[in-house]
Amino acid sequence: MNFFRFILFCILFYFLYRIIKSLFPSRPPSGSRIVFRNDNAAINEMVQDPQCGIYVAKKDAYANRVGTNMFYFCSEECYRRYLANNTKI
Numbered sequence: 001m002n003f004f005r006f007i008l009f010c011i012l013f014y015f016l017y018r019i020i021k022s023l024f025p026s027r028p029p030s031g032s033r034i035v036f037r038n039d040n041a042a043i044n045e046m047v048q049d050p051q052c053g054i055y056v057a058k059k060d061a062y063a064n065r066v067g068t069n070m071f072y073f074c075s076e077e078c079y080r081r082y083l084a085n086n087t088k089i
């Protein structure tokens with residue numbers, strides 16, 4: 001009996017998967033290329049380390065949240081120093 005329910009669950013899961021897949025087609029919409037280009041631009045974007053002032057590529061930066069804002073540091077050490085200097089946040 002449990003095995004039968006398991007099969008039924010699998011069938012339901014399969015149909016649910018098909019429904020979800022039909023809602024989100026795998027073929028990307030026409031505008032997706034532009035979005036992809038924007039993503040590349042974001043990756044190559046330079047960000048300034050608020051602790052030491054050095055500029056680092058966003059993809060290489062040590063990104064972390066301080067309070068509600070997102071900051072990009074050259075290293076984890078800078079992030080920790082920044083946190084130590086901004087203990088009120």
Ligand SMILES: [Zn+2]
Nearest residue numbers: 049052074078
């Ligand atoms: Zn730094």
